[in-house]
Amino acid sequence: xKTGPSSPKWVRLAPPLLCVVTPILAxxxxxxxxxxxxxxxxxxxxxxxxxxxxxxxxxxxxxxPQESDQQPDVTHVERLAQAVIPIWAGQTANVxxxxxxxxxxxxxxxxxxxxxxxxxxxxxxxxxxxTLLKTLEECEISLGVVSEAILQTRTSRTRIVERVAxxxxxxxxxxxxxxxxxxxxxxxxxxxxxxxxxxxHARELGKGFAVVADEVRKLSDRSGNTGRMITEQVEKVxxxxxxxxxESQAFALEDDKIIARSEATIRQVLDRFSSAARGLSSAxxxxxxVNSQMQGEISETLVHLQFQDRIGQILQSxxxxxxxxxxxxxxxxxxxxxxxxxxxxxxxxxxxxxKAIHRGETFSSASDESEITFF
Amino acid sequence: MAKTIMIxxxxxxxxxxxxxxxxxxxxxxxxxxxxxxALAKLTGQKVHLMISDVNMPNMDGISFLKAVxxxxxxxxxxxxxxxxxxxxxxxxxxxxxxxxxxxxKPFKPEILLxxxxxxxxx
Numbered sequence: 011x012k013t014g015p016s017s018p019k020w021v022r023l024a025p026p027l028l029c030v031v032t033p034i035l036a037x038x039x040x041x042x043x044x045x046x047x048x049x050x051x052x053x054x055x056x057x058x059x060x061x062x063x064x065x066x067x068x069x070x071x072x073x074x075p076q077e078s079d080q081q082p083d084v085t086h087v088e089r090l091a092q093a094v095i096p097i098w099a100g101q102t103a104n105v106x107x108x109x110x111x112x113x114x115x116x117x118x119x120x121x122x123x124x125x126x127x128x129x130x131x132x133x134x135x136x137x138x139x140x141t142l143l144k145t146l147e148e149c150e151i152s153l154g155v156v157s158e159a160i161l162q163t164r165t166s167r168t169r170i171v172e173r174v175a176x177x178x179x180x181x182x183x184x185x186x187x188x189x190x191x192x193x194x195x196x197x198x199x200x201x202x203x204x205x206x207x208x209x210x211h212a213r214e215l216g217k218g219f220a221v222v223a224d225e226v227r228k229l230s231d232r233s234g235n236t237g238r239m240i241t242e243q244v245e246k247v248x249x250x251x252x253x254x255x256x257e258s259q260a261f262a263l264e265d266d267k268i269i270a271r272s273e274a275t276i277r278q279v280l281d282r283f284s285s286a287a288r289g290l291s292s293a294x295x296x297x298x299x300v301n302s303q304m305q306g307e308i309s310e311t312l313v314h315l316q317f318q319d320r321i322g323q324i325l326q327s328x329x330x331x332x333x334x335x336x337x338x339x340x341x342x343x344x345x346x347x348x349x350x351x352x353x354x355x356x357x358x359x360x361x362x363x364x365k366a367i368h369r370g371e372t373f374s375s376a377s378d379e380s381e382i383t384f385f
Numbered sequence: 386m387a388k389t390i391m392i393x394x395x396x397x398x399x400x401x402x403x404x405x406x407x408x409x410x411x412x413x414x415x416x417x418x419x420x421x422x423a424l425a426k427l428t429g430q431k432v433h434l435m436i437s438d439v440n441m442p443n444m445d446g447i448s449f450l451k452a453v454x455x456x457x458x459x460x461x462x463x464x465x466x467x468x469x470x471x472x473x474x475x476x477x478x479x480x481x482x483x484x485x486x487x488x489x490k491p492f493k494p495e496i497l498l499x500x501x502x503x504x505x506x507x
Contacts, residue, residue, distance in 0.1 A: 113398040121405040128409075309494055312402050316491035319399040320469055323440065360440050361469045381471060381489040382496055384503070385480040 028367050029054045029324075036317035046321055049105050053098060053328055088339050095336040099329045106325050113318040120315070124308045131301040139287070139294045146283050153276045160269050164262065171258045174251055181248040188240035195234030202227035320361055327358045388505055389431060391415040393423040393449065394438040394467070399490070403436060403467070406494040407501070420449025427453070432462060434505045436497075439468040439475065450482035463504040467492060 030051030034043040205223035209216030338346060352368070359365050366373040390412050392403045397418075404414045415432065417423035419441040435453070439446035446466055453459045463485040468475075471489045479487055486500045 110396070110398055114401055117398055117401045117405065121401075121409075124405075124409070312405065313491050313493055316399060316402060319394075319396045319490055322396055323469060362471055382500055383476060383487040384500070385485055385487070 027051065028363075028373055032363065032373075033317065033321055036314065036321070043317075046105065046109060046325075049102065050321070050325065050328075053102060053332075091339050092336060095332050099332050099336075102325050102329050102332075106322055109318055110322065113315055117312065117315050120308050120311050124305060127301055127304055127308075131297060139291050142290065143287050146280070146287055149283070150280050153280065157269075157273055157276065160272065164265050164269060167258060167262055167265065171255055171262065174255045174258065178248065178251050178255065181244055181251060185241060185244045185248065188237050188244055190237075192234055192237035192241065195230045195237055198230035199227055199234065202230055320363075323360050324364055327355075327360075327364065330358065331355050387411055387413045388433040389413045389415060390501065390505070391417060391423060391427065391430075391432045391435045392437075393417045393420060393435065393441070393446070395419055395441040396438070399438070403497070406497055409494075410498050410501075412501070420444025420446065420452065423449055424452055424456075427456065427459060432459070434501060435459075435462060435464045436467050436501075437464055439466055439470050439479070447478050447482050450479065450484060454483045463506065465497075465500055465504065467497070 030047040033046035033050060036043060202223045205226065206220055209220035209223055212219070356365065356368050359368065363373045390407055392400050392407075392414060393416075394400045394403070395418050400416050400418075404416065407414050415426060415430065417426050420437070421444040423435070423437070424444070437446040437449060441449075444452070446468065450464055450466075453462070453464070464483065465486045465488060466479045466484045467488045467490060469490045470476075476487050485504050488497060488500060
């Protein structure tokens with residue numbers, strides 16, 4: 011569809027307006043989009059205005075070449091075009107170059123941000139958190155072993171106390187036995203005393219028996235003394251054992267308290283570490299999520315920054331056509347064939363939106379999805 | 386050892402975006418600004434895959450593709466065309482010249498990397 015003088019006004023305004031709006035949208039309303047949009051729209055408007063205004067003149071020139079040669083205004087317009095078109099082309103190329111440089115700078119910065127984010131959040135933080143969690147797990151196991159060792163010590167102590175208690179019953183038996191020895195000695199002593207009395211009654215005949223009775227009495231005295239000494243020693247041993255047992259029982263109670271406190275402390279420390287590690291892990295997960303989102307955003311930004319390539323091609327097409335127009339004006343201005351010109355211009359397009367704009371069709375923005383074809 | 390990919394595009398910013406995408410995935414990158422520059426830089430290089438624009442000054446992408454197929458070392462090296470051109474006729478021309486894939490700009494990095502990983506020679 012051509013945008014000739016007979017076209018409705020909105021159709022003639024559509025291409026320049028689209029040239030203004032497209033770069034602005036593509037750049038996400040950033041300044042390069044505004045600059046490109048305004049310049050691109052102005053150029054397209056000027057070219058279309060020039061071609062539409064030149065059309066009746068050219069048609070007139072074809073029908074009445076003699077009259078055209080005589081019109082000084084046409085020559086004036088040609089001179090103006092010759093002067094102004096290189097300036098437009100230069101300004102457009104300048105804009106293109108500056109935008110290209112700016113986009114390169116932006117791309118580099120975004121790429122650096124992406125790389126730094128990847129490096130900062132890559133394996134290191136996750137590995138650190140995993141290492142911490144593993145260390146805590148190992149600490150819990152080690153401290154569990156320590157607790158178990160303490161419990162075993164307490165069990166051993168309890169067993170010793172039980173053995174000592176058994177020893178106490180043996181010393182009690184020894185005490186009873188030594189008491190009985192002392193009783194036997196007392197009875198033997200009484201018996202020897204009675205024997206001595208009976209020996210005295212027998213006078214000369216009992217003298218030998220009296221000696222035996224005396225010896226028996228002496229032995230019973232010694233037995234009684236030994237029995238008492240045994241009883242005293244057994245009682246001493248019993249007291250010592252009892253004191254030791256009482257002390258062990260007191261220590262065992264104290265140990266129970268210490269073990270309970272130690273276990274509680276270990277559990278608290280582990281719980282705190284575990285809670286801190288969970289918090290750290292959660293924070294790391296959140297950071298990773300944010301990092302992933304940021305990577306995605308930057309990746310999308312890099313896609314959108316490719317608008318420069320499309321804009322560059324559109325501007326190149328315009329500049330080449332302007333140069334061609336200037337050349338034609340300089341050499342053979344009356345031989346301009348509008349349909350042929352527009353057809354040749356269309357053949358220079360590389361993007362679908364250029365073709366749509368050229369045909370005056372409604373242009374829908376380029377799809378966000380990359381198109382790929384395998385051969 | 387990292388595979389080497391050559392990017393041929395007259396737009397420096399576009400080359401930069403492609404280069405960032407590829408180096409981020411562990412590839413090494415060579416750059417050329419048009420077909421003629423690419424042919425000159427290919428000499429003595431081991432390139433495993435090429436990504437070329439179509440519309441470029443001096444030598445366009447299709448002419449480059451035809452020329453590079455005449456170089457024995459690169460007769461079978463896969464070439465991906467990365468271009469704003471989406472017309473079927475142009476795609477057919479690319480296929481006839483020996484392109485293995487056609488990606489329309491603007492490209493998504495993951496899409497390009499998918500094409501590269503599918504086509505790159507071991």
